[in-house]
Amino acid sequence: MDNEKNPNPGELLRHLPPVEAVLQSGTATALLPETGPTHLTELARRAIERLRAEILKGQAENLTRADLLKKAEGQLEHLWRRERKKSLRRVINATGVIIHTNLGRAPLSESARQALVDRAAGYCSLEYDLETGQRGRRGGRAENLLAELTGAGDALIVNNCAAAAILVLTALGRGGEAIVSRGELVEIGGDFRVPDVMEQSGAVLREVGTTNRTKIRDYEQAITPETRLLVKVHPSNYRIVGFTATPTVAELAELAHRRDVLFYEDAGSGALFDLSDYGLRDEPLIGRSVAEGADVITFSGDKLLGGAQAGLIVGRSEVIGRLRAHPLYRALRASKLIYAVLETTLEEFRRGTHLENIPVLKMLAMTSAELARRTGEFADRLREKLPENSDLQFEVIDGSSVIGGGSAPLVQPPTHLLSIRHRRLPVNELEKNLRLADPPVAARILDDRLLLDLRTVAESEETLIIYHLSLII
Numbered sequence: 104m105d106n107e108k109n110p111n112p113g114e115l116l117r118h119l120p121p122v123e124a125v126l127q128s129g130t131a132t133a134l135l136p137e138t139g140p141t142h143l144t145e146l147a148r149r150a151i152e153r154l155r156a157e158i159l160k161g162q163a164e165n166l167t168r169a170d171l172l173k174k175a176e177g178q179l180e181h182l183w184r185r186e187r188k189k190s191l192r193r194v195i196n197a198t199g200v201i202i203h204t205n206l207g208r209a210p211l212s213e214s215a216r217q218a219l220v221d222r223a224a225g226y227c228s229l230e231y232d233l234e235t236g237q238r239g240r241r242g243g244r245a246e247n248l249l250a251e252l253t254g255a256g257d258a259l260i261v262n263n264c265a266a267a268a269i270l271v272l273t274a275l276g277r278g279g280e281a282i283v284s285r286g287e288l289v290e291i292g293g294d295f296r297v298p299d300v301m302e303q304s305g306a307v308l309r310e311v312g313t314t315n316r317t318k319i320r321d322y323e324q325a326i327t328p329e330t331r332l333l334v335k336v337h338p339s340n341y342r343i344v345g346f347t348a349t350p351t352v353a354e355l356a357e358l359a360h361r362r363d364v365l366f367y368e369d370a371g372s373g374a375l376f377d378l379s380d381y382g383l384r385d386e387p388l389i390g391r392s393v394a395e396g397a398d399v400i401t402f403s404g405d406k407l408l409g410g411a412q413a414g415l416i417v418g419r420s421e422v423i424g425r426l427r428a429h430p431l432y433r434a435l436r437a438s439k440l441i442y443a444v445l446e447t448t449l450e451e452f453r454r455g456t457h458l459e460n461i462p463v464l465k466m467l468a469m470t471s472a473e474l475a476r477r478t479g480e481f482a483d484r485l486r487e488k489l490p491e492n493s494d495l496q497f498e499v500i501d502g503s504s505v506i507g508g509g510s511a512p513l514v515q516p517p518t519h520l521l522s523i524r525h526r527r528l529p530v531n532e533l534e535k536n537l538r539l540a541d542p543p544v545a546a547r548i549l550d551d552r553l554l555l556d557l558r559t560v561a562e563s564e565e566t567l568i569i570y571h572l573s574l575i576i
């Protein structure tokens with residue numbers, strides 16, 4: 104009876120395997136250590152449900168009980184694989200966007216990766232002074248390095264730059280007014296809007312000047328006994344060109360101190376050293392802002408600094424002390440993993456090895472000639488790997504990379520791109536092929552071409568991309 108073929112859906116439904124049978128199958132037994140028993144039962148239920156739906160749609164005819172069990176096992180495996188694909192996965196970034204927000208911004212340096220595992224993954228001296236055996240200061244060394252590298256009196260690290268801005272504005276501005284130029288009321292990254300952050304903090308936003316021109320006099324005239332802060336926000340992803348004016352950091356600091364208020368700069372990405380050799384001329388230099396008298400400056404840990412997501416705050420000791428003592432700091436403080444990454448990243452800067460060892464800076468400094476050589480060699484290796492009659496066509500063309508992460512929107516470092524076309528597959532299919540590969544490869548589409556920019560690809564990843572491309576026939 105069991106092996107009887109069954110054309111009738113009603114009959115077939117009665118032959119669906121029970122959950123118990125699916126759970127006892129070889130497939131389920133193999134998956135159990137990964138899924139755990141509760142989730143495996145849930146997946147088995149869903150597998151049977153899908154099978155039931157197939158039968159009702161008439162898509163499963165002439166099947167025996169054994170066939171149905173096999174199909175349920177197949178569904179079970181499919182459901183688990185699909186779920187696994189949704190987990191956080193490593194991606195090869197061939198888009199040429201250096202600080203790619205959707206791909207996790209800055210990739211970590213080798214030393215930072217090592218430090219995560221060796222220093223911070225287990226128990227560590229997070230708040231423990233090994234010399235005295237007493238409680239130590241959290242984030243101490245990373246914060247000391249930050250202060251040293253920027254010339255600031257002290258430093259403090261929180262979860263991200265948005266958190267840093269909220270902490271500064273709340274601790275220093277709440278209950279009073281903060282003066283900002285109308286040209287700097289920007290939105291960064293879709294969810295960081297200066298007026299909204301200001302409202303959250305409880306500081307009253309006092310707008311001055313116009314969209315394109317704001318003068319030091321505008322700030323001066325707006326100062327009242329309620330004023331707590333003058334604020335300068337770096338309009339990271341946005342530029343006003345033409346007839347423009349903004350006071351310098353030095354002018355704003357001088358005014359703030361003369362009128363007994365504080366000056367806060369949100370530098371956004373911020374640069375620890377001069378990046379103008381690489382085309383980045385208007386990213387605020389943190390050390391310069393400190394030297395010119397800014398009382399407190401915030402910037403991101405995973406933009407041009409090339410570390411992990413963090414909000415870095417540097418400034419005068421007394422001001423940083425107020426931030427550290429504020430109850431909000433407890434909610435926004437960083438984790439041991441972040442300190443480990445930042446400490447090692449900042450050590451690269453101090454040693455002067457940042458251009459070789461911090462991926463974001465290495466990619467930024469990569470010359471067009473070097474990219475021409477790498478892309479040419481990549482094309483040669485791909486040509487060797489493809490069969491004679493391959494439908495994949497490609498050439499090396501000139502193009503430009505992107506800084507990304509809401510930094511330096513006008514800077515487009517020249518690069519060389521591998522431009523790929525397939526005789527039969529449309530470009531979106533080509534793109535999907537690479538995206539669904541393991542590890543996935545993210546690329547750029549331009550018209551009917553797929554573009555690969557090796558600037559953001561590690562040399563060790565090139566072989567994997569060539570392999571994925573060679574499988575597209």
Ligand SMILES: *Cc1c(COP(=O)(O)O)cnc(C)c1O
Pocket residue numbers: 263264265266268291292295336337338339340369370371372402403404413414508509
């Ligand atoms: C990027 C940026 C932020 C937000 O930084 P996160 O680290 O993403 O929170 C805030 N202000 C400016 C000026 C920025 O450029």
